[in-house]
Amino acid sequence: MASREIASSDDEPAAPRKGFKPTPEAPYRVVTPDVKDETRPPSPPPETPPAKPKRPQPIKARSPVDNFLAWLSPRSSRESKWMQPLTVRKSHGGDALLDALDAAPRAATDRPLPGVVLDDGFKVPEFAYAALVDVAASPVGVGCQGEVYAVRRPKTGEKLALKVLLRDVATSPGERRCFAREAQLLARMAHPNVCETMGCSTTPGGLPCLLLTWCASDVLRSLKLNDVADPETRHKVAKAWPAAERLRLVAELFGALAYLHSGDALRGVAVVHRDVKPENLGLTDARRLKLLDFGLAVALEKEDAAAFELTGDTGSRRYMAPEVAKQRPYAAPVDVYSAAIVSAEVLGLHRAFAGLSLEDHERRVIDGGLRPRLQASPRLQALFAALWDGDAGKRRDAASARDELAAVVAADSDPLRATPSCACVLS
Numbered sequence: 001m002a003s004r005e006i007a008s009s010d011d012e013p014a015a016p017r018k019g020f021k022p023t024p025e026a027p028y029r030v031v032t033p034d035v036k037d038e039t040r041p042p043s044p045p046p047e048t049p050p051a052k053p054k055r056p057q058p059i060k061a062r063s064p065v066d067n068f069l070a071w072l073s074p075r076s077s078r079e080s081k082w083m084q085p086l087t088v089r090k091s092h093g094g095d096a097l098l099d100a101l102d103a104a105p106r107a108a109t110d111r112p113l114p115g116v117v118l119d120d121g122f123k124v125p126e127f128a129y130a131a132l133v134d135v136a137a138s139p140v141g142v143g144c145q146g147e148v149y150a151v152r153r154p155k156t157g158e159k160l161a162l163k164v165l166l167r168d169v170a171t172s173p174g175e176r177r178c179f180a181r182e183a184q185l186l187a188r189m190a191h192p193n194v195c196e197t198m199g200c201s202t203t204p205g206g207l208p209c210l211l212l213t214w215c216a217s218d219v220l221r222s223l224k225l226n227d228v229a230d231p232e233t234r235h236k237v238a239k240a241w242p243a244a245e246r247l248r249l250v251a252e253l254f255g256a257l258a259y260l261h262s263g264d265a266l267r268g269v270a271v272v273h274r275d276v277k278p279e280n281l282g283l284t285d286a287r288r289l290k291l292l293d294f295g296l297a298v299a300l301e302k303e304d305a306a307a308f309e310l311t312g313d314t315g316s317r318r319y320m321a322p323e324v325a326k327q328r329p330y331a332a333p334v335d336v337y338s339a340a341i342v343s344a345e346v347l348g349l350h351r352a353f354a355g356l357s358l359e360d361h362e363r364r365v366i367d368g369g370l371r372p373r374l375q376a377s378p379r380l381q382a383l384f385a386a387l388w389d390g391d392a393g394k395r396r397d398a399a400s401a402r403d404e405l406a407a408v409v410a411a412d413s414d415p416l417r418a419t420p421s422c423a424c425v426l427s
Helices: 064-072 173-188 231-240 243-262 333-348 358-367 378-387 398-411
Strands: 087-089 115-117 146-152 159-165 197-202 208-213 269-272 281-283 289-291 298-301 370-372 424-426
Touching: 159 173, 173 197, 173 208, 243 269, 243 289, 243 333, 243 398, 333 370, 333 378, 333 398, 358 370, 378 398
Parallel strands: 087 298
Antiparallel strands: 087 115, 146 159, 159 208, 197 208, 269 298, 281 289, 370 424
16 A cells, blocks of 8 residues: 655644655655555565574582472472362252252262352462372272372482372362362371371372372271171280270360361351271371371351251262261261261270171161160260260260370270170160
8 A cells, every 4th residue: 555645734843753855745654554665675674693602501410408398399380280269069049059069979869068168378388299209109098089109308318109190080160169178178187196298299190199108007997897796806906905995086086076067267257078988097106096088077067056068978978877867957967976986986895787788777876776786884884875876966066075085094994894796776
């Protein structure tokens, strides 16, 4: 397009444009913004200097200390892409829907629950996956959600557990959110009987992972609960784990639940584990109990006598509270019931409800009130009757159970008496 010449009609002629040389015939030339000035010769392209050959840089080896600091340093400016905010469940109000996060493949219903994101400014710390050392080639444990690998700290050599989300379930948004929720909960907690996390990261294969306290075993394996029906095995376990030690484990379990339910873990929020069972009770090398696997845990607004429309039939049926099995509203007392059944197995060295089918369990335990027999002092029997009561409103809370257990042990040198082989009674 040819440029247009426009004569100035102003009394004061416009200043000549920079770079334009006026002539008597055309003292001024004004070029509109959308018109190319063809009178100017095109500018030559800038010369690009030849690229200098790059000298190869020596690779600086990182010391174990550097790896350790880089690994533990929090990266609050950016979190792993799979991390999701922590949602606190709000009271159902009668007819509210439930959150689809609670409808993982392990649950039988799909009812979403309204919630609010816990906006406390907390950031889950991250660690550098590449800085881990002595990562085991094969997992030491596999669950329905993840695999656990043994790793070590770069400097101290302390053994830790690396939990990696299974590739088969990593494509499920619900499972990834459950994994993120576990990280959000554990990173906020500090209790001697709750598993700690040092942060989150992503494997080179793109799988979410958590770095956790190492547990050498768990209650199921250490107490050989699947094999104690054999008298010889039971005798060996009773010798390795005397009554005082087993009572301590039970007290530590209720201490961990009291911490979760009280609102001390998350201010003003009760955390319900929803899957208390022997295999989720880790044991350190020093035999300290650690509550594990918060994949089904949920954070609830802490309200007196509040019941929440959570996903029914969630958890393990042997330890499932009646209100969960019947898909009724429930809250923290479900953990107390589960812990009581687990404790009966630990103290009595037998499997609760052994040999019952799902139909038998529904009829005799959920509806009929069948409970494990616990041969113990009258005070201890009365405590457990109040812990596994079929009416959630009549159950004692975890804190009072912890305190009562301490009082029972202090007042009675042998509160368990002789333990039976295996039996159940109606409560």
